[in-house]
Amino acid sequence: MATVLLLAGCGWATPDSSTKNDLNMKHGSEISCLRDAVFPHIDHYDLNGDGSAEEFLVMRCENASDPRGDQFEVLPGGGDGKPVKLVLQMPQPSVVDRVCFANGAAIYSVTSATGSKVWQVKWAKDKPKPGPPTPGPPGGCPEPR
Numbered sequence: 001m002a003t004v005l006l007l008a009g010c011g012w013a014t015p016d017s018s019t020k021n022d023l024n025m026k027h028g029s030e031i032s033c034l035r036d037a038v039f040p041h042i043d044h045y046d047l048n049g050d051g052s053a054e055e056f057l058v059m060r061c062e063n064a065s066d067p068r069g070d071q072f073e074v075l076p077g078g079g080d081g082k083p084v085k086l087v088l089q090m091p092q093p094s095v096v097d098r099v100c101f102a103n104g105a106a107i108y109s110v111t112s113a114t115g116s117k118v119w120q121v122k123w124a125k126d127k128p129k130p131g132p133p134t135p136g137p138p139g140g141c142p143e144p145r
Contacts (some may be wrong), residue, residue, distance in 0.1 A: 004033075007056045007072075022141070030059075030070065030071070030073070030083060030085075031059050031060070031061065031071045031089055032061075032066070032067050032089055032090065033062070033063070033066045033067070034065070034066050035061070035062055035063045035066065036044060036059075036061075036062045037059045037061055037062060038059065038060055038061075038062045039057055039058065039059050039076070039102070040058055040059075040060065040070075041056075041057070041058035041096065041099060042055070042056070042057055042058075043055075043056040043093075043099055044056070044076060044105060044116075045059060045066065045101045045103075045106065045145070046123075047074070047104070047106055047122070047123040047130065048077075048123035048124065048125050048127070048130075049104075049117035049125045050077060050125055051077075052076075052077030052078040053077050054074050054075060054076055054077045054123070055070035055074070055075040055077075056072070056073075056074050056099060056106060057072070057073055057074075057075070057083075058070050058071070058072050058096045058099070059071050059072075059073075060089070061089075067089060067090055067093070067127070068093040069085060069088075069089045069090060069092075069093025069094050070089065070093075070094060070095050070096045071085065071087060071089040072085070072087035072096045072099075072108065073085045074086060074106070074121070074123075074130060076128075076129075081114045081128065081129070084129050084130055086119070086121060086133055087108070087110055088127070090115065092112050093112065093113075094110045094111065094112040095111045095112075095131050096108055096109070096110055097109040097110065097111050097116070098141055099141075100142070102141070102142050103138075104122055105120040105121065106120065106121050106122075106130075107120045107136045107137065107140065107141050108120070108136070109136075111140070117136075118135065118136035118137065118138070118140045119133040119134070119135065119136050120133065120134055120135070120136035120137070121133050121134070
């Protein structure tokens with residue numbers, strides 16, 4: 001799977017088009033699309049410090065007649081375990097604007113009809129899944145150095 005690896009940066013990774021079918025086979029059923037999903041953002045980062053990078057996926061429906069909104073989830077490193085959904089596609093469509101990693105947290109900005117909010121999630125090494133999302137830093141993602 002060809003993706004961009006961002007260990008401490010911010011921004012968007014662009015998946016190679018050859019990964020689209022693999023991603024749809026693995027994760028397409030997790031989002032409410034009549035047709036294929038697209039994955040505008042994919043990142044890998046070892047959030048829980050266990051030596052195996054977790055996979056962070058932002059997905060949305062490709063067809064304009066499908067439900068709107070992004071779904072954002074994290075999959076445990078090593079391919080074991082179920083994905084943890086951090087932003088749901090419905091009931092209120094939201095767009096995941098930005099994802100970055102800093103100070104042991106995944107930080108992400110979400111915009112919906114009610115405005116924009118910054119969230120963060122941390123994952124303790126000895127826990128099977130990340131903790132619940134909490135409000136993120138006021139400035140959102142720190143600027144790259």
